[in-house]
Amino acid sequence: MLAPFGEIRVEETHELLKERLKKVxxxxxxxxxxxxxxxxxxxxxxxIRKEFKEGESVRVCGRITALRFHGRSSFFDIRDxxxxxxxxxxxxxxxPPTYELFEALDIGDFIGVEGKLFMTKTGEASVKAASLTLxxxxxxxxxxx
Numbered sequence: 437m438l439a440p441f442g443e444i445r446v447e448e449t450h451e452l453l454k455e456r457l458k459k460v461x462x463x464x465x466x467x468x469x470x471x472x473x474x475x476x477x478x479x480x481x482x483x484i485r486k487e488f489k490e491g492e493s494v495r496v497c498g499r500i501t502a503l504r505f506h507g508r509s510s511f512f513d514i515r516d517x518x519x520x521x522x523x524x525x526x527x528x529x530x531x532p533p534t535y536e537l538f539e540a541l542d543i544g545d546f547i548g549v550e551g552k553l554f555m556t557k558t559g560e561a562s563v564k565a566a567s568l569t570l571x572x573x574x575x576x577x578x579x580x581x
Contacts, residue, residue: 456575459540463570466533466540473571475548482518485561490554496521496563497548497571500541501578510538511562514547522556523549525565534568544574 463470477497478484484494498514498521508527513520527535541547548569556562 452577453575456542456573459542460573460575462540463537463573466536468537468570470570470573473546473548473569475569475571477516477548480518481514481516481521484553485519485521488553488555488561492553493550494553494563495548495550496523497546497569500543500545500547503541503543512538512541514549522560522562523551523565524554524556524562525568530565530567534565537568537570538565541570542574544576544578546571546574 460470475497476495478495479487481496481498484496496514496516498516500512501515501520502511502513504511510525512523512525514523525535525538530538548571549563549565550567550569551563551565554562554564
């Protein structure tokens with residue numbers, strides 16, 4: 437029997453939690469504490485977007501709200517209290533442990549990113565990631581609203 441619209445069955449929730457716990461173990465195997473990160477962003481995401489300068493080095497942090505995998509190139513969005521920004525990461529352009537960490541991330545995780553600002557072909561202000569710092573791994577999914 438299917439669950440009514442908007443409800444998640446207990447079995448589905450249990451499986452999602454098990455998958456995220458496996459990712460916690462993958463992160464620990466990389467030598468990273470999934471709950472011990474410290475990171476200070478350079479400015480709020482709103483300020484960075486408002487004062488955007490192509491090629492500027494920035495430190496940004498926030499909660500992952502979207503993940504998009506495109507082969508070796510991937511994008512994810514982070515949000516802080518003020519705004520959001522897109523992050524671009526490419527396998528081979530960051531150290532292998534950094535990309536392995538990226539592959540273990542989920543929507544809801546808190547992350548810090550160092551990189552340079554650039555504008556995508558579609559005009560989206562973005563950060564090309566050079567390094568990632570996991571601040572806190574989310575075990576539960578974000579609420580729908």
